[in-house]
Amino acid sequence: xxxxxxxxxxxxxxxxxxxxxxxxxxxxxxxxxxxxxxxxxxxxxxxxxxxxxxxxxxxxxxxxxxxxxxxxxxxxxxxxxxxxxxxxxxxxxxxxxxxxxxxxxxxxxxxxxxxxxxxxxxxxxxxxxxxxxxxxxxxxxxxxxxxxxxxxxxxxxxxxxxxxxxxxxxxxxxxxxxxxxxxxxxxxxxxxxxxxxxxxxxxxxxxxxxxxxxxxxxxxxxxxxxxxxxxxxxxxxxxxxxxxxxxxxxxxxxxxxxxxxxxxxxxxxxxxxxxxxxxxxxxxxxxxxxxxxxxxxxxxxxxxxxxxxxxxxxxxxxxxxxxxx
Amino acid sequence: xxxxxxxxxxxxxxxxxxxxxxxxxxxxxxxxxxxxxxxxxxxxxxxxxxxxxxxxxxxxxxxxxxxxxxxxxxxxxxxxxxxxxxxxxxxxxxxxxxxxxxxxxxxxxxxxxxxxxxxxxxxxxxxxxxxxxxxxxxxxxxxxxxxxxxxxxxxxxxxxxxxxxxxxxxxxxxxxxxxxxxxxxxxxxxxxxxxxxxxxxxxxxxxxxxxxxxxxxxxxxxxxxxxxxxxxxxxxxxxxxxxxxxxxxxxxxxxxxxxxxxxxxxxxxxxxxxxxxxxxxxxxxxxxxxxxxxxxxxxxxxxxxxxxxxxxxxxxxxxxxxxxxxxxxxxxxxxxxxxxxxxxxxxxxxxxxxxxxxxxxxxxxxxxxxxxxxxxxxxx
Numbered sequence: 001x002x003x004x005x006x007x008x009x010x011x012x013x014x015x016x017x018x019x020x021x022x023x024x025x026x027x028x029x030x031x032x033x034x035x036x037x038x039x040x041x042x043x044x045x046x047x048x049x050x051x052x053x054x055x056x057x058x059x060x061x062x063x064x065x066x067x068x069x070x071x072x073x074x075x076x077x078x079x080x081x082x083x084x085x086x087x088x089x090x091x092x093x094x095x096x097x098x099x100x101x102x103x104x105x106x107x108x109x110x111x112x113x114x115x116x117x118x119x120x121x122x123x124x125x126x127x128x129x130x131x132x133x134x135x136x137x138x139x140x141x142x143x144x145x146x147x148x149x150x151x152x153x154x155x156x157x158x159x160x161x162x163x164x165x166x167x168x169x170x171x172x173x174x175x176x177x178x179x180x181x182x183x184x185x186x187x188x189x190x191x192x193x194x195x196x197x198x199x200x201x202x203x204x205x206x207x208x209x210x211x212x213x214x215x216x217x218x219x220x221x222x223x224x225x226x227x228x229x230x231x232x233x234x235x236x237x238x239x240x241x242x243x244x245x246x247x248x249x250x251x252x253x254x255x256x257x258x259x260x261x262x263x264x265x266x267x268x269x270x271x272x273x274x275x276x277x278x279x280x281x282x283x284x285x286x287x288x289x290x291x292x293x294x295x296x297x298x299x300x301x302x303x304x305x306x307x308x309x310x311x312x313x314x315x316x317x318x319x320x321x322x323x324x325x
Numbered sequence: 326x327x328x329x330x331x332x333x334x335x336x337x338x339x340x341x342x343x344x345x346x347x348x349x350x351x352x353x354x355x356x357x358x359x360x361x362x363x364x365x366x367x368x369x370x371x372x373x374x375x376x377x378x379x380x381x382x383x384x385x386x387x388x389x390x391x392x393x394x395x396x397x398x399x400x401x402x403x404x405x406x407x408x409x410x411x412x413x414x415x416x417x418x419x420x421x422x423x424x425x426x427x428x429x430x431x432x433x434x435x436x437x438x439x440x441x442x443x444x445x446x447x448x449x450x451x452x453x454x455x456x457x458x459x460x461x462x463x464x465x466x467x468x469x470x471x472x473x474x475x476x477x478x479x480x481x482x483x484x485x486x487x488x489x490x491x492x493x494x495x496x497x498x499x500x501x502x503x504x505x506x507x508x509x510x511x512x513x514x515x516x517x518x519x520x521x522x523x524x525x526x527x528x529x530x531x532x533x534x535x536x537x538x539x540x541x542x543x544x545x546x547x548x549x550x551x552x553x554x555x556x557x558x559x560x561x562x563x564x565x566x567x568x569x570x571x572x573x574x575x576x577x578x579x580x581x582x583x584x585x586x587x588x589x590x591x592x593x594x595x596x597x598x599x600x601x602x603x604x605x606x607x608x609x610x611x612x613x614x615x616x617x618x619x620x621x622x623x624x625x626x627x628x629x630x631x632x633x634x635x636x637x638x639x640x641x642x643x644x645x646x647x648x649x650x651x652x653x654x655x656x657x658x659x660x661x662x663x664x665x666x667x668x669x670x671x672x673x674x675x676x677x678x679x680x681x682x683x684x685x686x687x688x689x690x691x692x693x694x695x696x697x698x699x700x701x702x703x704x705x
Binding site: 043151157171172248287296 | 348372414415416419420424426439446452465469507508512
């Protein structure tokens with residue numbers, strides 16, 4: 001924890017944010033542990049297949065959001081095609097698992113390699129671009145991956161891949177395996193954010209030219225963020241493939257990218273507990289609103305607008321350990 | 326701070342104690358009600374691009390259930406419908422499938438979008454729940470050879486056979502096939518093409534949900550076809566019909582069963598007159614369905630639509646199989662379904678093939694006349 005208290009960055013809260021009870025809660029370092037405990041205890045409250053299924057989806061979504069948070073939240077690179085890495089991971093493990101009869105876990109090293117390559121292929125030429133231009137290129141990339149999957153015979157074309165083996169037989173164990181993997185990924189993302197590289201990422205976000213001038217290799221930092229995000233997304237894809245047992249290009253549309261980005265913005269860009277909370281809200285809300293049937297997405301949209309009006313900084317905004325602007 | 330800790334502990338304890346569905350509970354109340362209603366699960370799109378189909382199917386299923394319940398139910402138990410929205414999306418469908426399984430359904434009678442139905446197969450399979458799929462008919466549902474999956478809609482191959490038969494009958498020599506790259510649509514186009522041989526001059530894939538298909542239509546018309554077969558859904562189908570005619574195409578146009586909807590005419594405008602369609606029997610074309618349409622219309626205030634009759638039949642078939650099996654046990658219902666021979670349905674007497682599909686697809690040729698589809702040729 002020592003490296004988080006960088007000497008040049010004394011804590012200067014207070015000025016803009018009075019330390020209310022709420023903000024004390026936000027700064028509580030046990031919040032993450034409490035979240036993990038809730039996730040681990042939830043099946044003792046309700047272990048029906050339905051509850052486990054939507055909680056597993058929510059956990060996978062939280063992993064996606066924490067991955068995108070590295071790219072958008074830490075480094076400030078707007079990525080509108082994040083579902084592409086999700087798709088690359090899901091398809092790589094799905095194809096390997098069904099064609100060669102491999103257990104899902106064995107495909108993980110291959111998934112990491114492929115997503116790193118995908119991250120470099122896309123990142124290397126595009127990260128020279130800035131802001132809006134980058135967003136457009138990533139948007140295009142997301143569509144390219146989806147349409148490629150839609151047209152290749154090896155990915156099963158429009159009907160995709162089915163009969164993917166699950167990691168475990170019972171939904172309960174799968175849920176626990178998912179929670180553990182996702183927890184490790186979230187802790188990893190959070191530690192990355194506090195590391196030297198993470199500080200460099202935030203420097204790039206705040207002022208790229210100043211970062212460059214003080215000796216930060218901005219291009220390399222951006223590429224690293226992109227690759228980290230790709231690996232996180234790819235591994236979430238493996239869990240997704242195992243959870244659903246069938247994947248098709250329809251699961252990786254622009255809407256999926258937009259929803260992950262929405263989770264990051266809703267929760268609070270750059271704040272790990274925030275994006276996890278945002279992801280859980282975004283993935284569980286439509287399910288909890290099943291009761292209102294036809295009005296489901298209408299209510300969902302209205303609630304999101306209300307949240308953004310009331311808390312524009314996000315549900316659980318980033319409390320930078322460095323000075324506030 | 327301490328107070329909140331105690332409060333939250335108490336709240337957690339209360340939740341743990343109050344709910345029997347947890348890991349420590351007795352596994353939920355799903356199976357222990359042999360006297361309660363027999364629940365039938367139905368996943369259909371109620372939101373998203375295919376949302377229009379949902380009510381046609383759930384209403385018809387409800388109609389069948391009410392009729393059966395009025396006669397005393399099945400095995401002395403009432404039937405109950407548990408419908409859930411699959412939004413035509415894989416992830417939503419899996420959650421919905423788990424939801425109805427948790428609600429204790431004994432037979433699944435849903436499934437419209439093939440892509441959303443595929444990932445639900447293992448969910449129902451693990452719970453030992455037989456599936457009677459009324460609409461989804463992609464070959465992938467059959468290829469897995471799952472014991473609990475039964476299709477009561479004609480398959481892509483059967484639709485392709487009907488299409489090529491009609492194309493031959495019309496004497497067309499240069500046929501253009503158009504699909505929208507979705508699993509269902511491509512399946513039909515890809516299977517029709519070899520049946521036509523060298524009469525198929527082009528297979529064109531379009532991108533769904535666009536508002537202008539003139540580039541695709543230009544490609545197609547360059548090959549000078551005299552027959553165009555569109556195998557996708559009605560939104561794009563309507564536009565394609567209109568734009569084909571505007572581009573001066575004079576030949577025949579035919580659409581697949583996904584385009585059979587009143588909306589097709591709304592989108593295409595007057596150009597829709599004379600368009601053919603390959604379709605399984607719909608209420609409008611069934612000679613003995615008049616009374617059925619009346620009771621449906623009286624109950625729901627609107628006429629039945631596509632797949633209403635299949636959904637209705639799925640419920641009746643499920644009731645028949647449970648009665649024959651004498652129990653709601655999955656394995657017994659499955660062997661009862663396999664043993665069914667000559668059960669009267671809208672599409673004709675039912676007997677499943679070893680692959681659990683219809684022995685005859687029952688596809689007919691419809692034609693758009695006077696503001697709706699009417700029977701052109703039964704192809705029998």
